[in-house]
Amino acid sequence: MKNDIPSSTRMDRDALIAALTEDLTPVKRVKPANGAILIGFATIVAAIVSIAIFEFWTGMVSGEASGFFWITNGLLMVLGAASTSALVASALPRVGTRANAPFWSAAMLAVMPVAALLTMFSIEATHDHSVSAFADPALLYFECALYGTGAGLLVATAAVMFLRQGAPVSIERASWLTGLAAGSLGSLAYGITCPLDTISHVGIVHVLPVAVSAVAARFVVPPLIRW
Amino acid sequence: MVADEPTFARLMVAAQDGDKAATNVLLSEVGVWLERYFKRRVPPHSIDDLVQDVLIAFYTKRATWDPSRAFLPWLAAIARYRWVDHLRKVYKHDAKELFEDDAVEDSEEEVVLARVSLDRLFGQLPDKQAEAIQLVKIGGLSIREAAEKTGQSESLVKVNIHRGLKKLAAMVEKAD
Numbered sequence: 591m592k593n594d595i596p597s598s599t600r601m602d603r604d605a606l607i608a609a610l611t612e613d614l615t616p617v618k619r620v621k622p623a624n625g626a627i628l629i630g631f632a633t634i635v636a637a638i639v640s641i642a643i644f645e646f647w648t649g650m651v652s653g654e655a656s657g658f659f660w661i662t663n664g665l666l667m668v669l670g671a672a673s674t675s676a677l678v679a680s681a682l683p684r685v686g687t688r689a690n691a692p693f694w695s696a697a698m699l700a701v702m703p704v705a706a707l708l709t710m711f712s713i714e715a716t717h718d719h720s721v722s723a724f725a726d727p728a729l730l731y732f733e734c735a736l737y738g739t740g741a742g743l744l745v746a747t748a749a750v751m752f753l754r755q756g757a758p759v760s761i762e763r764a765s766w767l768t769g770l771a772a773g774s775l776g777s778l779a780y781g782i783t784c785p786l787d788t789i790s791h792v793g794i795v796h797v798l799p800v801a802v803s804a805v806a807a808r809f810v811v812p813p814l815i816r817w
Numbered sequence: 818m819v820a821d822e823p824t825f826a827r828l829m830v831a832a833q834d835g836d837k838a839a840t841n842v843l844l845s846e847v848g849v850w851l852e853r854y855f856k857r858r859v860p861p862h863s864i865d866d867l868v869q870d871v872l873i874a875f876y877t878k879r880a881t882w883d884p885s886r887a888f889l890p891w892l893a894a895i896a897r898y899r900w901v902d903h904l905r906k907v908y909k910h911d912a913k914e915l916f917e918d919d920a921v922e923d924s925e926e927e928v929v930l931a932r933v934s935l936d937r938l939f940g941q942l943p944d945k946q947a948e949a950i951q952l953v954k955i956g957g958l959s960i961r962e963a964a965e966k967t968g969q970s971e972s973l974v975k976v977n978i979h980r981g982l983k984k985l986a987a988m989v990e991k992a993d
């Protein structure tokens with residue numbers, strides 16, 4: 591095989607190999623578990639910062655929190671775990687089947703805003719405007735989506751740092767996963783400080799950061815992780 | 818004779834630990850393996866550039882191989898990534914030229930796409946896009962000649978080449 595190559599080309603390659611070998615140093619292997627720890631740590635920091643700014647919502651431990659609160663945050667946690675797991679695995683080059691659990695998890699979470707909207711329109715259809723879901727003041731607190739997305743920036747930073755250490759071979763997929771992980775874990779981190787637990791609030795406002803982060807990451811992350 | 822999976826894996830463990838002699842052998846063997854890999858994918862005169870490009874990527878990203886996993890699929894994933902990157906560069910160069918300059922010149926990079934093993938991929942393109950790419954990029958016709966031959970306007974030929982090349986790059990990237 592080597593004899594098929596022109597001698598000038600062979601010399602170029604030999605010179606390259608000699609130069610690379612000369613500079614060789616031992617390397618510390620990139621491990622997906624370290625990426626998961628880094629993202630988990632960023633999530634905890636985001637939660638601590640959220641608590642420092644907005645204070646912990648004691649309704650979580652006093653039994654005051656509604657079922658919608660637990661279901662939404664539970665789904666955010668599942669999506670965060672699934673996307674983080676797929677993201678750290680995507681940092682190592684490989685071929686073959688890819689896990690699509692994060693995208694099914696995102697589909698499950700998408701049930702929440704759909705359910706919220708259906709509930710709101712159903713109540714509206716009764717013409718009992720005294721209980722109009724559109725009049726729910728909690729629905730107007732869209733600042734929560736902003737805070738959740740902001741908390742997700744910490745998670746996204748950790749994810750990008752890890753992906754840059756690795757060698758993702760599917761840049762677009764790694765970018766979507768970064769957005770899903772950042773949006774879900776950021777919203778979860780902020781969510782433990784938010785006392786608004788109606789379906790219209792948690793089902794829409796607290797899920798919005800996931801969609802916003804995923805789309806933003808799809809366009810912002812690729813140049814940061816391309817190698 | 819190309820090294821086998823266990824030999825590659827053993828050499829790679831040594832390379833990750835900083836063994837220069839093992840790394841020298843490994844890089845040479847990886848180079849031979851890559852030549853075979855690219856032989857079916859790019860024209861002969863482009864092979865060595867890609868091999869050297871992948872050797873540098875391989876070296877830079879050597880920490881991302883996990884010894885508990887097979888070596889060759891890892892190497893193939895890196896080779897494929899660099900190949901797709903190469904296609905994208907060709908595509909960008911090609912698209913720019915198509916829309917800025919009517920003259921079609923056969924630069925070395927431009928013919929890469931044309932000579933890549935495209936038969937299977939062409940089957941997935943709309944007929945008009947495949948025909949435009951085949952006439953201009955493989956047959957060497959000018960845009961005007963291709964337009965006359967196909968009965969399409971010159972603009973349509975350009976658009977079909979542009980869209981077809983974009984689809985091809987996307988198909989190669991998505992294929993596992």
